[in-house]
Amino acid sequence: MSHPHDPVAICELYGVKFEYLHPPIPDRNFDWTAWFDAYEEDGSLEFGRTKAGCAWSVLWNIQDHRESLADHNLTETEDFYINRGD
Numbered sequence: 001m002s003h004p005h006d007p008v009a010i011c012e013l014y015g016v017k018f019e020y021l022h023p024p025i026p027d028r029n030f031d032w033t034a035w036f037d038a039y040e041e042d043g044s045l046e047f048g049r050t051k052a053g054c055a056w057s058v059l060w061n062i063q064d065h066r067e068s069l070a071d072h073n074l075t076e077t078e079d080f081y082i083n084r085g086d
Contacts, residue, residue: 007055016058018051034058 008018015037022031032054033044046061048054 007052007059011055011058016045016055018054020051 011018011034016034017037018032018034020031021033028049030047032048032051034046034048034054034057035044046054046057048057
């Protein structure tokens with residue numbers, strides 16, 4: 001079982017998918033990409049050097065992605081991460 005504060009597990013609860021790209025560029029900040037499974041045609045949400053880094057970027061910028069989450073039913077824990085600071 002994953003840790004309750006594991007950013008990848010939290011993102012996966014929302015239906016966020018990850019892919020390891022490893023593009024042929026020297027900048028490793030774009031090795032991982034994340035997107036909402038239901039909104040794949042909208043493109044990537046975030047990029048990151050690692051899968052966890054990409055997940056943290058999604059969580060950190062979740063306020064910017066709230067419209068994409070409108071159709072998701074959130075648990076209390078998920079709501080805490082999305083609405084922190086509100």
